[in-house]
Amino acid sequence: MHSTAMKLTAFASVLTTALGFRAEMGGLQEQAISAPLPLMIDPASSQSFIANISNSWWSSSYIRASNEHDYMILSHAGLSPSRGYYRASILDITDPTVYHQFETILDPSESSAYEVPDVPFNFTLDQYGFQSVDAAKPLGSMRTWSSIEDVEFDVTFDLSAPVLLNGGSGSFPWGSQVTYEWSMPSGLTSGSLVVNGTRLSIDPVRSMTWYDRQITWPQGLTTLPSNTNWTWFELHLNNDLGEQSEKLSIWIYDSGDSERHQFATVRKAPGVNTVLPVTEFTQSDRTWTSTTSNATYPLDWVVTMSDGTSLSISSVREDQELCDEDGVAPTYEGYITVNGFDRAGNKISGFGVVEVVPVIAA
Known part of the structure; x- marks a missing residue:
C-alpha cells in the first residue's frame, strides 16, 4: 500500500468535504472489472508510452489547501507522431478571480520530450513532469508537477478508485479512427501548490484526483478531419438523499462523418x-471569446440522458x-457546477470539468 494510503487507514473508505471532494479507497479493481471484458488494451499495459499513435495523460485535482481554499489543478501531457504539448492550470475555486495557465507546444524533430521510456511512463522536462511513481506498479501512484511561474504544483495521486471504462468497454469509434479511454475518477491525493509565493500543502482527507488515460489509433489530432470538435464533461454528482456520488464521463x-455522437458513461x-x-445537448447564449485564440466558448449547457436525468451545467x-x-491548440478546460434531477426525480448537484475543443482548422 502506498504510504499516503497507509496514513489514512483510520478514516472511512469514502472521504468527503463540504464541496463533495471524495477520495475513494477501494482500489482500481481493474482485474475484477476489466479482465472479463474484450478490451483493446488493458489498463496496466496502456500506462506505457505507445509509439506512433496519439497518447494523452490528463488529470484534474480537486484539493483543499492549507489556507482553507479549494483549488482545481489541471495537468495534461499529449504526445503524437506529429506534435506534442504539455499544459496546466490552477483555479482558486474559493475565489475564481484567481486563475493561471500555460501551454507549451513541442516539435518532435527538435525536442527530446519524445524520448519517453515505455515502462514506467515518465514524461519529464525541466519545468514539468507527468510520471508513474513505481516502475513495478503501473497502476499504483502517479505524480505530476510544474515549476512554471504562477502554475507551480507537485501532486501525487493513487489510482485508488474503481475504473470507469468509457463507452462501456473503454473504446469507441472516432470517425475513421478508434479511441481507447479509461478513467480513475477520485484518487487519493497529496502534495503541494504555490499561491502568491507561498507553498501550501494539500489535505489528502479533503482532496481527490480524476485521472484520464486516452489513446487514439492510428494518428494524432492534427490529422483529424477539419470539422472535428468536441465537448466533454467530467461530472461528480450527489442527490439529496445522501447517496454515494455517481461519476459521469459525457462525450x-x-x-x-457528418454525424454528431453523444453519450454518457455512468459509473454508479x-x-x-x-x-x-x-438525448438533449443545448448550449447557452452566454459565451466568452478568447482574445488569444479568437475561439468562442459557451458557458452554460443543458444535458439530458435517455433515462430522464437532466442536468444544468455552468462554468464558474x-x-x-x-x-x-x-x-x-486552444482548449477550454473549465471548472463547472451542476444542478438537476435524476431519473427518479430527485434533486442532484455536483461539480466537475468541461473540456471544449473548437473546430480544428484544416
Missing part, C-alpha cells in the same frame, strides 16, 4: 458502467482556456 463530438458503483444516449469563470501565447 459530444463531431468527427468528420464499482464494476457498473452504464452507457446512456444523450469565463476565461479558463488553455493555449500558448500564439493561440495554438
Whole structure:
C-alpha cells in the first residue's frame, strides 16, 4: 500500500468535504472489472508510452489547501507522431478571480520530450513532469508537477478508485479512427501548490484526483478531419438523499462523418458502467471569446440522458482556456457546477470539468 494510503487507514473508505471532494479507497479493481471484458488494451499495459499513435495523460485535482481554499489543478501531457504539448492550470475555486495557465507546444524533430521510456511512463522536462511513481506498479501512484511561474504544483495521486471504462468497454469509434479511454475518477491525493509565493500543502482527507488515460489509433489530432470538435464533461454528482456520488464521463463530438455522437458513461458503483444516449445537448447564449485564440466558448449547457436525468451545467469563470501565447491548440478546460434531477426525480448537484475543443482548422 502506498504510504499516503497507509496514513489514512483510520478514516472511512469514502472521504468527503463540504464541496463533495471524495477520495475513494477501494482500489482500481481493474482485474475484477476489466479482465472479463474484450478490451483493446488493458489498463496496466496502456500506462506505457505507445509509439506512433496519439497518447494523452490528463488529470484534474480537486484539493483543499492549507489556507482553507479549494483549488482545481489541471495537468495534461499529449504526445503524437506529429506534435506534442504539455499544459496546466490552477483555479482558486474559493475565489475564481484567481486563475493561471500555460501551454507549451513541442516539435518532435527538435525536442527530446519524445524520448519517453515505455515502462514506467515518465514524461519529464525541466519545468514539468507527468510520471508513474513505481516502475513495478503501473497502476499504483502517479505524480505530476510544474515549476512554471504562477502554475507551480507537485501532486501525487493513487489510482485508488474503481475504473470507469468509457463507452462501456473503454473504446469507441472516432470517425475513421478508434479511441481507447479509461478513467480513475477520485484518487487519493497529496502534495503541494504555490499561491502568491507561498507553498501550501494539500489535505489528502479533503482532496481527490480524476485521472484520464486516452489513446487514439492510428494518428494524432492534427490529422483529424477539419470539422472535428468536441465537448466533454467530467461530472461528480450527489442527490439529496445522501447517496454515494455517481461519476459521469459525457462525450459530444463531431468527427468528420457528418454525424454528431453523444453519450454518457455512468459509473454508479464499482464494476457498473452504464452507457446512456444523450438525448438533449443545448448550449447557452452566454459565451466568452478568447482574445488569444479568437475561439468562442459557451458557458452554460443543458444535458439530458435517455433515462430522464437532466442536468444544468455552468462554468464558474469565463476565461479558463488553455493555449500558448500564439493561440495554438486552444482548449477550454473549465471548472463547472451542476444542478438537476435524476431519473427518479430527485434533486442532484455536483461539480466537475468541461473540456471544449473548437473546430480544428484544416
